[in-house]
Amino acid sequence: MSSEKTSASLPRILVVDDEMAIQRFLRTALDTGEFSLHQAENGHAALAAAVAIKPDVILLDLGLPDMDGVEVIRRIREWSQVPILVLSVREREDDKVKALDAGADDYLTKPFGIGELTARIRVTLRRSMQQVPEPVYRINELEVDLPRRRVTVRGEEVQLTPTEYELLRLLVTHAGKVLTHSQILRQIWGVAYVEQPHVLRVNISNLRHKIETDPSRPRYILTEPGVGYRLRDTP
Known part of the structure; x- marks a missing residue:
């Protein structure tokens, strides 16, 4: 039994x-x-x-x-x-x-x-x-407090633009999942930007420079070549 x-x-x-x-x-x-x-x-x-x-x-x-x-x-x-x-x-x-x-x-x-x-x-x-995203995302030295819209690295608050924050928030709420370029562009900028991947690349680069220790070797925002991005959800 x-x-x-x-x-x-x-x-x-x-x-x-x-x-x-x-x-x-x-x-x-x-x-x-x-x-x-x-x-x-x-x-x-x-x-x-x-x-x-x-x-x-x-x-x-x-x-x-x-x-x-x-x-x-x-x-x-x-x-x-x-x-x-x-x-x-x-x-x-x-x-x-x-x-x-x-x-x-x-x-x-x-x-x-x-x-x-x-x-x-x-x-x-x-x-x-998880029925709803965890209110606070933590991995290694990065912490994203969704209710307070606060991002810290090694305990220091990081200042993001509204677009950078919305991009990071989208990745956090789908942590571990691959999001394609078109999915992200549609969600953050709208349908009119689906064919403009350079907009996404620029913002990902800016975001990495603010939260990654070495933006050229990212630990958090991982690239799926030719497909999109994935936010790491395990150390």
Whole structure:
């Protein structure tokens, strides 16, 4: 009885991939008693499983036999905010951007290390369990107090412009998640600026110079080349 309760309380991971070798690999790698694993071999099965199982995280391949994985993401996002972590051989930047813009929470290119995958799953689960952002974000020497709109580094307050603060606030409320250039531009500057990534680059650079010890080797605002930015959420 107790073991059944324990199993039922485990985070449910839905693996969507048509390659049996990948399915077996992930089942072996993730079957550690930490997760409850479920599988789907195509997009339609994934959509049905997402309704029936109500997974806590979906691991999704993009190259499915019946529909593109990006379409699966779009359909799920019509009714659910379940975290979606893409696992794909597609390495092109525009493929990553399409998946993330469609609503994916993260993107790992195959082949990947199982340690990195499990770490990303834990971060995704932790973030999804937080109903509202933590009021104070702390990591290493950086502290962002959202209610007080106060940013400090090593205990010293940092003066940000309104735009820089809103940019940092957006990253904080999505800490650990990749935000694409277009997502950030749309949120901070509006739709008219979606095709002006230089505006974002300038503001990210200015922000890094104010909060990073070495802006050329940032510890907090991490670049996802050609895709966007991610705010570190672990030391």
